[in-house]
Amino acid sequence: MPFVRRPRGGLRLAALALTAFALQTDDFVIVGVLPSIAHDLSVGEAEAGQLVTVFSVICAVIAPAAAVATASWSRRRLLTGGMLVFCAANLAVPFAASYPALMALRVLAALAAAVVLPTVFAVTAALSAPERQGRDLATVMAGLTGAVVAGVPLGTWVGAALGWQATFVTGGLLGLASLAFLRAAVPDTAPPPAAGLGERLSLLARPAVLCVLLAAVAAVLGNLMIQTYLAPFLDDVAGVTPSGLGGLLVLTGIAGVAGGRLSGTLVDRFGPVRTFALAVAAFTAAMAGLAAAWSLRPAHLAFVLPLLLVWSAAAWAVPPPVQTRVLALAGAETGPQALALSSSAVYVGASLGAGLGGWLLGTLGPGSLPLAAAVCALGALGMFGLAGGDTPRSVPENGLGAAGNRGANV
Numbered sequence: 001m002p003f004v005r006r007p008r009g010g011l012r013l014a015a016l017a018l019t020a021f022a023l024q025t026d027d028f029v030i031v032g033v034l035p036s037i038a039h040d041l042s043v044g045e046a047e048a049g050q051l052v053t054v055f056s057v058i059c060a061v062i063a064p065a066a067a068v069a070t071a072s073w074s075r076r077r078l079l080t081g082g083m084l085v086f087c088a089a090n091l092a093v094p095f096a097a098s099y100p101a102l103m104a105l106r107v108l109a110a111l112a113a114a115v116v117l118p119t120v121f122a123v124t125a126a127l128s129a130p131e132r133q134g135r136d137l138a139t140v141m142a143g144l145t146g147a148v149v150a151g152v153p154l155g156t157w158v159g160a161a162l163g164w165q166a167t168f169v170t171g172g173l174l175g176l177a178s179l180a181f182l183r184a185a186v187p188d189t190a191p192p193p194a195a196g197l198g199e200r201l202s203l204l205a206r207p208a209v210l211c212v213l214l215a216a217v218a219a220v221l222g223n224l225m226i227q228t229y230l231a232p233f234l235d236d237v238a239g240v241t242p243s244g245l246g247g248l249l250v251l252t253g254i255a256g257v258a259g260g261r262l263s264g265t266l267v268d269r270f271g272p273v274r275t276f277a278l279a280v281a282a283f284t285a286a287m288a289g290l291a292a293a294w295s296l297r298p299a300h301l302a303f304v305l306p307l308l309l310v311w312s313a314a315a316w317a318v319p320p321p322v323q324t325r326v327l328a329l330a331g332a333e334t335g336p337q338a339l340a341l342s343s344s345a346v347y348v349g350a351s352l353g354a355g356l357g358g359w360l361l362g363t364l365g366p367g368s369l370p371l372a373a374a375v376c377a378l379g380a381l382g383m384f385g386l387a388g389g390d391t392p393r394s395v396p397e398n399g400l401g402a403a404g405n406r407g408a409n410v
Contacts, residue, residue, distance in 0.1 A: 012127060013139045015181040016120050019083070020143030022174045023113045023120075025151030026090065027055050029171065033156065033164035040164070041099045048099075051106050053351070058110035059117075060347030066115045067340035075123050076188035079116060083179040086112035090172030094165040118340040125327055126189045131268055133327075134275075138264025138320045142257045145316055149253030208387040209329045209338065215383035216322045216345040217352070219280070222376025223315040224353025225360065225369050226287075233366040237290070237297050238304050248305070252312035259313025263320045272321030272328075273384065279321070280381040283314035287374035294367040318380075319346075325387065 030037070030052050038048040070078050089109035096102040120140060128136040159167040226233070230249075234240035240248065259279075266275040289307040293299040323342055330338035360368045 011185040012187075013124070013136060015178065015185040016124050016140045017143035017146075018181055019079070019120050019178040020117065020140055021146050021151055022171065022178045023086070023117050024144045024147035025155060025174070026086070026109060026168075026171045027052075027059075027113065028147055028152045029155035029167055030055075033159035033167050036159060036164040037102070041102065043099050051103060054103065055106055055110040055113075056347045056351055058107060059114045060344045060351065062111055062114040063118055063340040063343045063347075066111075067118055070115065074188050075119060075126075076183075076186070078119050079123070079182055079186070080179065082112045082116035082119070083175055083182070085109075086116065087172045087175040087179065090168045090175060093168035093172075114340075114343075118343045121323060121343075123186060123189055125323075127187070134267030134272075134320050134324055135261070135264035137323050138260045138262075138267075141260045141264075141316070141319050144319075145253055145256040145260060149250055149257070153250075206329065209326060209341075211383045211387040212322060212325050212329065213341055213345045215276075215380040215387070216318070216342060217349040218376045218380035218383060219283075219315075219318045219322075220346050220349025221353040221356065222287075222373035222380070223283075223318075224350045225357035225373050225376070226290075226311065227315075228354045229357050229361050229366070229369060232361065233290075233294075233369055234304070236366045237294050238299050238301050240301070248308060251305070252308050255309040256312040256316035260316040260320065262313070263317035267320050267324050272325040276318065276321040276325075276384050277381060279314050279317035280377045282310055282317070283377045284374045286311035286314060287370040287377070290370040291367065291374075294370070322384075325384070329387065 030048075034048050037051070038044060041048070086109055089105045089112065092105055093102065096105055121137060124136050124140045125133055155167045155170060158170050231240075231245055234245065234248070263275055263279060266278065286307050290304070290311070293304050293307065322345075326338045326342050356372070357369060360372055
């Protein structure tokens with residue numbers, strides 16, 4: 001049997017979304033307490049910043065290998081074990097008296113996240129009804145957006161009030177809450193049929209799958225060029241202060257949640273290819289508007305804010321069609337590996353976007369960022385199109401095969 005029982009879908013999705021929220025908050029929250037970490041551990045802020053880089057790199061590299069290594073495990077066992085490691089790594093932070101010790105705990109937390117997050121989306125897809133896969137994936141994806149809207153500000157506030165160690169303890173407690181919710185609301189799912197290592201890694205040899213993954217890298221790269229350096233860009237364009245930026249981030253985060261939800265509905269109705277194209281069109285239009293605002297600076301915030309809302313909604317509309325298309329192309333036996341590769345593509349794009357955006361900012365100035373982001377988005381659309389058109393839905397025959405062909409129709 002593919003699963004033992006089917007609880008109410010709303011509770012199941014809430015548990016999975018909370019887990020995604022906990023993992024993503026843990027990745028981002030360090031940014032808000034970096035100065036305190038650097039001061040207490042007697043390292044520079046740049047060195048402390050490597051705690052963020054290491055987390056992302058490990059998730060990008062380990063996720064596909066972990067998906068292969070744990071392919072025969074039950075999903076419930078995998079989620080439970082991974083979250084226990086994640087919680088332990090965070091709850092142990094107050095005992096880390098040195099930078100190397102803290103780095104080791106961050107590596108451990110990243111390894112757990114690399115295992116759990118792709119599994120969260122694989123379980124979501126496996127338990128989704130065929131006509132709801134896009135919406136269900138978007139619902140769980142809202143947990144990632146929520147980390148930006150609520151998780152990071154909460155962690156920063158806790159760190160300011162109780163010390164940076166308390167930020168990680170809070171993350172560990174949040175992980176324990178999500179684990180309890182998972183155990184209560186999410187049933188077990190059978191692993192996909194056994195396959196050899198070569199067969200499982202052969203996904204990268206499929207041109208269509210590779211094109212979709214490269215499209216994800218390009219789309220995230222373009223988005224992170226703007227997101228990482230939003231503060232200096234908005235300061236230059238509209239004189240936005242750090243205090244004003246906080247409010248804008250909350251608004252754009254809410255727009256991101258709405259964009260992701262709408263994207264999931266559109267995937268179910270029109271297919272991932274058309275939805276991806278619409279998201280890219282909206283993103284490119286927002287980037288063109290931001291480039292115009294920069295050329296006409298100083299621009300009024302009333303002109304810039306709608307562009308920021310469209311940007312965020314479009315950026316968060318990208319993951320549902322990417323995940324759905326990768327699952328449809330991968331098929332039943334390699335669904336978890338496909339989602340792990342998709343997760344890696346996101347982390348690779350994020351790392352490249354931050355690096356390339358920094359170079360452009362220093363070389364050509366803030367005005368180059370939206371133009372470069374638009375070019376990346378159009379390149380992503382081209383790669384996504386090379387993967388081929390949407391395919392009809394078909395009824396899966398086993399286990400995670402439900403994820404293999406759902407949500408990919410016109």
